[in-house]
Amino acid sequence: MEKVAYGQHLLKALHAGEAQTMVTRPVLQKSEIAVTEVRRDIPENDYTSAVPQESAFLITLNMRDWPKRILWIDDKPVQALPLGAGSSNIFDLRKKYIGYGVSSFHMMSFYVPRGVLAHIAEIDEARDIDEFAHDPCSGIDDPVIRDLGLALYPAFRRPEEANMLFVDHVTTAIAAHVLRTYNPRADRPAATAGELAKWQEARVKDVIAAHLDGNVTIAQLALECGIPLSIFSDAFTSSVGMPPHKWLLERRLEKAMEMMRQTKMSIAQIAMKCGFAGERHLVRVFSRVVGNSPHAWRSARLS
Missing domain, CATH: 2.60.120.10 (Jelly Rolls)
Structure with a gap:
């Protein structure tokens, strides 16, 4: 090797x-x-x-x-x-x-x-x-x-x-x-970030939502928008109010909630379907963000 x-x-x-x-x-x-x-x-x-x-x-x-x-x-x-x-x-x-x-x-x-x-x-x-x-x-x-x-x-x-x-x-x-x-050959100032156009924001959100496993890169997202890689994350944050990785996490949690309401899949199965490392990972993140465990949240909505 x-x-x-x-x-x-x-x-x-x-x-x-x-x-x-x-x-x-x-x-x-x-x-x-x-x-x-x-x-x-x-x-x-x-x-x-x-x-x-x-x-x-x-x-x-x-x-x-x-x-x-x-x-x-x-x-x-x-x-x-x-x-x-x-x-x-x-x-x-x-x-x-x-x-x-x-x-x-x-x-x-x-x-x-x-x-x-x-x-x-x-x-x-x-x-x-x-x-x-x-x-x-x-x-x-x-x-x-x-x-x-x-x-x-x-x-x-x-x-x-x-x-x-x-x-x-x-x-x-x-x-x-x-x-x-630190590039001594740099000959122009870096581009500055503004906001994404509506079509750019929609396209990036679609790509992230289609990759809940996180198997998409910042470079790919910047390429989808046609903007410089160095300013993409700032432009996304300015437009959406949060960086791409946090928006991905919110989509994972939304998908998990939807599956808990609409399916009989176990929490472990839902965790894997939504891009979490396992049930314990989903429970830890869900409890921190939502304020309740997935099991308790599901039971309250099914009762």
């Missing part, structure tokens, strides 16, 4: 103790972005293995302070500065990275292949990227990466229940953001 810089391959390279990964295919199902939570709570005082080299970038968000780093890039020692919690880094994986584990760390790592960035640039009619204007030896304080990463972080507690349209929204937004912000 080809080594890629996420999941267990990243865990092994960094000699980390824990890793959780979520993978999405954000650009017309052609390639994938992966986000991995990696942590090591006890310093090892040992060299890491080389992070797998490939045509991709790692965008990292540090979840805690990283007071001391020792790093080699392409077998040359470099001065790696301390990193604060909430700071970010961008690593070009064409280069070879080896570290020395003198500090514990905890980070979210977004694996973004160059092909994904090329497709985003094509959709947004922007310039493709060769390298980012960022030195990985020092961190960057980027509130967009930080806020998006922190919004996604709770999903790692139950990754099997994660709303994949939300995961896709966050990972695509981070990729599009770094492409616009």
Whole structure:
């Protein structure tokens, strides 16, 4: 199996103790972005293995302070500065990275292949990227990466229940953001979001409603509207009053309610039909949003 810089391959390279990964295919199902939570709570005082080299970038968000780093890039020692919690880094994986584990760390790592960035640039009619204007030896304080990463972080507690349209929204937004912000070849300001036209809103809602399993991407929805990928989610939110993943969740709950009223299917069967990971997932979400369990809600309406 080809080594890629996420999941267990990243865990092994960094000699980390824990890793959780979520993978999405954000650009017309052609390639994938992966986000991995990696942590090591006890310093090892040992060299890491080389992070797998490939045509991709790692965008990292540090979840805690990283007071001391020792790093080699392409077998040359470099001065790696301390990193604060909430700071970010961008690593070009064409280069070879080896570290020395003198500090514990905890980070979210977004694996973004160059092909994904090329497709985003094509959709947004922007310039493709060769390298980012960022030195990985020092961190960057980027509130967009930080806020998006922190919004996604709770999903790692139950990754099997994660709303994949939300995961896709966050990972695509981070990729599009770094492409616009750190691309030294960028030659025009980013487009700004307005509202969707009525036909665009109706079309997107139809597509989302037809994919209650969440097997649709932000890129596909933007393509249906013919608007830039980088502004689609903001335009949808401005038009509908909520982001696409929340509108999807509301449709799932509406469908579940309809099936509880009109069929004799079990709650477990309804959960699977409506795109939930299972009965427990439906019960947890339904109870939080509606204020009652599906069983109690159904009984009250059938009595």
